[in-house]
Each structure stands twice: as structure tokens, then as C-alpha cells.
Amino acid sequence: MGKLEPPNQGRLVAVSPDDGSAIDLKNPLLAAILSWLVPGLGQIYQGRTFKGVLVMATLVTTFLAGMWLGGGRVVYASWKPGEKRWAFICQAGIGAAAIPAMIQSWQLEGSGRQPLACSSFMAPPLSRGQPVSPAYAEALIHDGSGLDADDFRPSPPWRQFRPFPPPGSLDTRPADQLSLWHKQLGRFFEIGTLYTMLAGMLNILSVYDAWAGPMHPAPDARDEEAS
Amino acid sequence: MMPSMMPSILTLPVAAAIDRVPGLAFGLPLILVAAIVFAVTHHEDREAIRRAALQWVGWLCGILGGVLVAVWLLGWLA
Numbered sequence: 168m169g170k171l172e173p174p175n176q177g178r179l180v181a182v183s184p185d186d187g188s189a190i191d192l193k194n195p196l197l198a199a200i201l202s203w204l205v206p207g208l209g210q211i212y213q214g215r216t217f218k219g220v221l222v223m224a225t226l227v228t229t230f231l232a233g234m235w236l237g238g239g240r241v242v243y244a245s246w247k248p249g250e251k252r253w254a255f256i257c258q259a260g261i262g263a264a265a266i267p268a269m270i271q272s273w274q275l276e277g278s279g280r281q282p283l284a285c286s287s288f289m290a291p292p293l294s295r296g297q298p299v300s301p302a303y304a305e306a307l308i309h310d311g312s313g314l315d316a317d318d319f320r321p322s323p324p325w326r327q328f329r330p331f332p333p334p335g336s337l338d339t340r341p342a343d344q345l346s347l348w349h350k351q352l353g354r355f356f357e358i359g360t361l362y363t364m365l366a367g368m369l370n371i372l373s374v375y376d377a378w379a380g381p382m383h384p385a386p387d388a389r390d391e392e393a394s
Numbered sequence: 395m396m397p398s399m400m401p402s403i404l405t406l407p408v409a410a411a412i413d414r415v416p417g418l419a420f421g422l423p424l425i426l427v428a429a430i431v432f433a434v435t436h437h438e439d440r441e442a443i444r445r446a447a448l449q450w451v452g453w454l455c456g457i458l459g460g461v462l463v464a465v466w467l468l469g470w471l472a
Contacts, residue, residue, distance in 0.1 A: 183438040184442075185439035185442045186438075215438070217440055221430065221434055222431065225430050229423070232423075236412075358420050362424065369427065372432070373434070381437060381438055382436050383436035
């Protein structure tokens, strides 16, 4: 771990594990927050531009690749009973890029029953019987997501998504929208989820680096351990 | 299965090619990404970061390759 030294003229410094030089961490808390919001931004703020750009390019590319492989569906927040999206805890480590998922979840569960601008971008999947606004139902029917008018039943003032069928009747359609996504995307749903989760988790290391400096022992600490 | 919900501009040529890639290959970029981030968060010097990234690639490939071989052997013996 990069050794934190006493404040030097009001600033915290860490020690480079490579040559023992001091690293000016500037405001470590601000750097950590910036690094969480945009991977690598905290390091760039601290003047560690090469590291910042490398982290940014690596993690943002990984996150976007995961989003693309997962058809734009794999990053969403859902805390409904029986449909908790635990992967989002890891994905949220990427910062600003995951914030729309939280907003969309709050909006869909809120009084309006629709995501922002009725866009399904990063919106959680609908579960059986879930009420949504008529505008969002129309948007889903027309955005090519595989849903049609039969998937929504009028339930004023809302539309109900695939209500439970009467007892004894046979309904062969996927029970909820998540099942439909799995059917459409196949293995790419899990691969996209893995990419976005890993990008978020690795960004936590980057946040720590912005806050406290490199994790490798400084040269003098290594010498002490060796002796 | 073709990832039918991918952006349409990329769907035809790229997605069709990606669809033929074995699942295991999707893990290789993640090993590289993890190695780079591990190296970046442990070093400051460019050359040290490069050397550490290569070492981490070796370690991760070794460990995960060992797990893969163990799983394959278990499957073969079962």
C-alpha cells in the first residue's frame, strides 16, 4: 500500500513504489469521487495523467463492450421481491454510467409508472402483472423489443403487463420481460453482465488508488519487510 | 443465438462474427483488463506498469488455466 505521510503544506502525499518519489494526492476525497464518477478522472485531476487515461480507456471500453454484448439490457437496477438485481451492486462501481439505471428504476416504480422519456434504456424488466403507464406500454410495443399489444391489458389508469392467466389456461409466452431478454440474447446476456460487473469492480481499485495512492509497498517498506 | 437486440448498425457483420466465437474467448479480454488495472493501481512508472501487467497476465492465465484443466479432468473422469 502506498504510504500516506503527514500533511505536507496542507496536502496528503503517497510514495511511489517504483522510485520512492512523492505523489501529490491533492484532495484525496475529491479525487476518489471523481474516479468513481468517471474511471481515471481522479488520477487525471491529481496530475497522474498516464494512469488516468489508461484506466479510463480500459474500464470505459470494457463497460461499453458489456453493454453492447448484452444488447443494452444488462445494466439495470431492480429490488422487486423475487427479482433482485444483485449484479447491479458491482456494476454501480463504474459511477456515472450506472446512475441512469437507478433513475429509471425509481421512475418506473414511482407514481408515474414509466421511465424517463418513456425510454426503455437501462429500465428494469417488467414482471408479470406489473402496471405501467399507457405511454410506456405504447413505447415498448413500437420499439422493436419483441412485445406487442397483446402483452398489455387495459387496467385504468394503467396498462398491466402480461397479467396472470386464469387458472387452467395455458400461456406459452415467457412469464416476464427478463425471460424474454434471456431468450433473445442467449449467452450474451450473461457475458454482457460479466463485462459490466468486472468494469465496476475494477473501478473500485481505481477509486482506492485515487484516494490513497498505489497499493504496492513503497521501497523502504519492502526493505523493512525483507529484513 | 444471434443477439437480436444489438444496435442494428452492427448487427449484421459484427454480431454474426461474434456469435461464432467460443464462450471461453470472451474471458481473455477480461484477463487483460484485470491485469492492466491491477498493474496501474500498484505502480506509478510506465515501464513498471507494463512489466506488472505482463506478470499479472501470466498469473491470471496460469491460475485460471489450472482451474480449467482441473474442471476438464473432473469432467473427463466422471
